[in-house]
Amino acid sequence: MSAEAGASVHVLGVRHHGPGSARSVRAALERLQPDVVLIEGPPDADALLPLAAHAEMKPPVALLVYSVDHPARAVFYPFAVFSPEWQALQYALERTLSVRFIDLPQMHRLSPEDEGAEKPEAVEQPGTPRADPLGALARAAGYEDGELWWDHLIEQRQNPEGVFEAVLEAMSALREGEGELSPHEARREAHMRRSIRQAKKDGFQRIAVVCGAWHAPALVQQRPAKEDDALLRGLPKAKVAATWIPWTYDRLGWRSGYGAGVESPGWYAHLWLSPQRAVTSWAARIAHLLRDEGLDASSANVIETVRLAETLAALRGLSSAGLAELRDAALAVLCGGDATPLALVHEKLEVGTGLGVVPSEVPSVPLARDLAALQKSLRLPPSAESKVQELDLRKDMDRERSRLLHRLRLLDIPWGTPEEDPRNSTGTFRETWRLKWDPELAVRVVEASLFGNTVESAATSRVVTRAAEATELDTLTALLDAALLSELSAAIDTVLRHVQALSTRSADVPKLLNAFPALAHAVRYGSVRETPTGPILAIADGLFERILIGLPGACVSLDDEAAHQRRDQLRAMHAAVALLEGGERTEEWAETLGQLVHRDAVHGLLRGAALRLGVELGRVRDEELGTLSRRALSPAVPPAEAAAWLEGLVSGSALLMLHRQDLWAALDGWLASLTRESFVEHLPLVRRAFADFSTAERRAMGERVKQLSSAPAGGREQAATEELDAERVARVLPVLSTILGVRIHEVA
Template sequence: MPERYYGIRHHGPGSARAVIRALEEQRPDILLVEGPPEADELIPWMADDRLQPPVALLGYAADNPRRAAFWPFAVFSPEWQAIRWAVANNVPVRFFDLPFAHRLTSRKPSTDPPPETPGAEPTPQGPGAEPAPQGPDAAPGAEPAPDETDPFDLADDDGPAPGPPEPVLRPVDPIGELAAAAGYDDPERWWEDVVEHRRAPAFEAIEEAMTEVRSGALEDPYDLLREAHMRTVLRQERRSHNEIVVVCGAWHVPALRAKFTAAHDAALLKGGRRRGKVRFTWVPWTYGRLASWQGYGAGVNSPGWYHHLFTTTDEVVPRWLVAAAGVLRDEGVDTSSAHVIEATRLAEALATMRGRPLAGLAEVTDAAAAVLCEGDDLRLQLIGRRLVVGERLGEVPDGVPTVPLARDLEARQRAARLKPSALDRALDLDLRKDTDLARSHLLHQLRCLDVPWGEPDERRGSTGTFREEWSLRWQPEFSIRLVEASGYGTTVVAAATAQVTAAVAKATTLAEVTAQLETCLLADLPAARPAVLRALDARAAEDADVTHLMAAIPALARTVRYGDVRRSDVAAVAAVVRGLLARVYAALPPAASALSDEAATALRDHIDAVHTAVALLGDEAERTRWLDTLTAIAVRDDLHGLLAGRLTRLLHDAGRLSAEEAGRLLGRALTAGVPAATGGAWVEGFLAGGGLLLMHDDALLSLVDDWLAAIPPDAFTEILPLLRRTFGTFATGERRGIGERVAGGATATRTTTAVLDRETADLSLPTLSALLGRQIQGGARHER
């Protein structure tokens, strides 16, 4: 026989073991593997032990890296093991699937392709790179993939590329049908019993089963195109090799054996066009992204479990449960060796009761849930995430062809001692330390490139101006974004500088420019600062809207305040801030009159932000000018109640108004002649920011309490949402403390007006006269 076909399941450890045994027996002249032929030059790297799976071949269009796809490999992938064997044994090996460029241009989309969004995640492809893998190389039990258009079409803009008709997805799940024929309702369990536990899949039997299933299924025309190309390559190799081995998805084997003429295949391939240059490289991958529930059609449900099955030669169940116990111990859960022993016994007993040859994932999961986790679903979910799926991140060695930007990032990561990980990792930085400052600069620079390896962890709060908290997690798609950003520069700093400069050129508001100036400080991009400052001057001169000027100040103030922490020269920024503040002092008073509720709320927020920014500057002269401006506005009669209350509070907290004066203004706003809605807005502005003031000032608390008690029922219903919004911002302890003070009589000094019912009161006069020994009659007192 001129060639042998080993139909495998992508990422199937049983298939991987069987392929290695078959290759050892046959010793072929050449090995053909389902995969993109443009990546042939990267095959020798698979012999390098530093290339640690899971990894993926990344293919992308040279002129538009967003048009890309991945071909992931795990250590248990049959293609990975077959190629490693061929390279180690000096057997020629090549990928023989349809070329990547061809397949991107030959499909005729059923609808217009979706718009290309920067940072959009590319579609993961299997080692066979089907657009929507089904058949035996798909995950058993996986749902059919949706009929999607190809977002990576390289065709010209003159219309869709000609080619085969649009694909029709096969309405069958071959693995599911084979499992059902064997009496299994779970295809994954059937695969374990037939292949993984017996460790001897018969390629001939699988081929026969696939032939039968495929004979009654609708064909995907795109598969027919791929298989025509594969047969063409086979004809070429037969001329120079006798013993040929083909490793491909089992679904394709019947079509490769079928007798089609060269003319037939040439005619089918004739309509395709190969336009544009594509490039390939190796990138790290994760087991989470290898899982079928991530939308990866050729994935598996439990990559971590399959890794264990492939790498563990004996005591599979006990070793797995030992690892599960280790996961729980790492989280502080007391798990002993006795737990592991009992869980192992239970898993094996369950396998016997269920008629399985060995305990599988279902049995070890049930045993772990009952014994190790004691029925706790959260513990079981932890084991599932850490072990069943796994959080392994592959490694790619230095020297693998890639863009200079990615290589510079690797050098920066080593220098900063930051190793990418698929796990969420908390990182606390002390910016007074050189290493931590360099780490902060790198993380901020990558965010400029839309590579958010690190996200600021605002939930944990800051412990000072010298500290930063980050949450780190590396995602495989960041490799695409690095390739895309390589057009801006060959180093991280150069690319980030170019990105910031380009963003400033496109900015339409003053706040957008100031945000980029803050980015220059955080990311240490001094080369971008001149362009940002020029844009800032231009936007500030053109913009007469005081709210825009105010929105620009906070970011600049932070830049000035923390410049010394990051060892940056911020003198030019300080001058810009002073200029903007001068314009705000002049423009704010007229802008504060005759405002609607929405406009008053927006201006209140801007005033709060600038007030905080001025405090950050630490300039007493600026602080004085700002408070003078607020004082001049606060005395105006046409001021919206929300702004009047807020300015009163700010001036009180700044020491410009005494508690008595603030109480007088509050009392005036809450008098009977003022509409309840106006008084409510005043209270909202005054009390925004917390209830400590009411907790410690009995006079103010009494004023508010009296006002609330006197609001008519219909007016109270009207302003209730405003009151709820105001008091709802108070901390729980503040609300409780205010309630206790009111209930305890803290407001007892208030003056109340009682309505006397004289007829009812007269009924008590005889008793009252007897008690007092005096004659009280009709409200007049007479001595007896």
């Protein structure tokens, strides 16, 4: 009799990431005493399994398997401390038993030739069927929620006796009603059966198999080897690599889009660590969290919460209180019926926060090792929690941190996100970043490693490549700006050459308008970064002269949508000129704005916006503003054009226009001249002009309305004590109140 014929196979069907399942697996393995443990997982990562026993390995962690030639094609196999597969792995490693993964290798599944290959952003957990077997079983048992049913039946269960037999029977019954498996699922189960046969051939006598419950029936009933071999013959292959990476509890949850996830991984971790006093200790944790947030949560409240949860469990016919009962009890007692704190409990406790840890011995691409070294030396440890980091670029450490974060953004590794665009910042020496490490950024790091082995070399190579591919000037200038922020001196010269070459050939004013602000920012920020900016300034000055020449012509014959786009470009250009702080340059810009103001062919929105920018520069006297306002808002001007001019003029800070008496008088006269039909027709346009003002600003405008005189002489303000035409005021007040969104009685 062969050793293979005498071998015994014990299939333990589990639900991924369940403390009850994990506890049952440990108990079953202790009872079976196997000499090999086979786990549903990627055989491509077998060489990494011993690292799971490393003292520095702290779940949650995940195996990352990726295509070497196409790193974006990657999958994750997450493990929490309460995952049955993790406990099976720990059991085997603690006893130096042979342990193997038996799922279909990812070298077949990540090949571009494989129709079933995962998408680049795929996140996979082995053993996830397309159907919802838990939901079907829950409905048969009278539950509406499969998660809740499994939680009560398995995860809170203290006695594992008979669990796997019952799960196998239930899954066998469910699969009898299912049709044919997909080719992909059929190949997976064929490979798992082949792996079991191989274990028998290798002489193992007591074989324990830990797999998803759905697959258990297919592994218990072996099929002829030739049928499985036929399914697995001729599969495509790809060169793959694997590594361990840190993972987070929120990525184990349903909300991450992770199909085999669990809704409340933090609760499951609690059940694993505190199985005997789960209800009491959970209520205490909620109270601690609420106290940390400055909310009342006394010991008496905790006791009442526990009592209520247990009472609810009894009323619902449950043997013990679960998460649903604790949630309802906490809402009633600790949260006083307010669901808002309960959302915090869900995020911080039920889902959970924190990032796992992997040992430094874990194999990784050189870029990942360089990034880890930089994170350590700059004291910027990755964290799953969103944290704000304030940087002062005058300090060496903060400047190096900023440089790293900017370089990572160039590599499409968005670990940090600027809280404010540096172009809009009034202080060039300060940056504010929001940092949050997403486990999936590990794939981005692998992808970026194609450009270099260090963050600096990879970012430099990425910039040079993008510069060579760029066909638009604004793309190049934005790239130059990013390279300056990243202090990539080797790339800056290359990008500058491309900018110089393209700028001399470009005569498209809108494109020049898009490009100039980035150049201005590069000049200003380059000085902060101690980068030579002379060549950049020379290019910027050349663009500036061509913009001044072509701008008036680029502002005529525009429809409303194009006019709004050009208005935004004017504002950005205005800010860029101010950033360069050049006296002669400012004078030339003011003259060009004046040309737009007085050119009738220019769209009304742009004439108003240009006048507004002139006022900001202090180049428009009150008398001139009054004259231009009366002309633009005269009855002879079509109402739509007048409304567009008004929007261009007043949009921005209300304070700048609040005390311009002649402007308000012209607005008063224009509104009074409109017919009822014309007013109703153009009200949306006028209201849009005032839409961005705050309530306080609109209230101040209402106060200004009270002081309007009926006939200002030559733009001079009349005394505030002058008699007003009550009938005229009565007509104007409701109109302006409608526009400004201020109630009549507030300005009466």
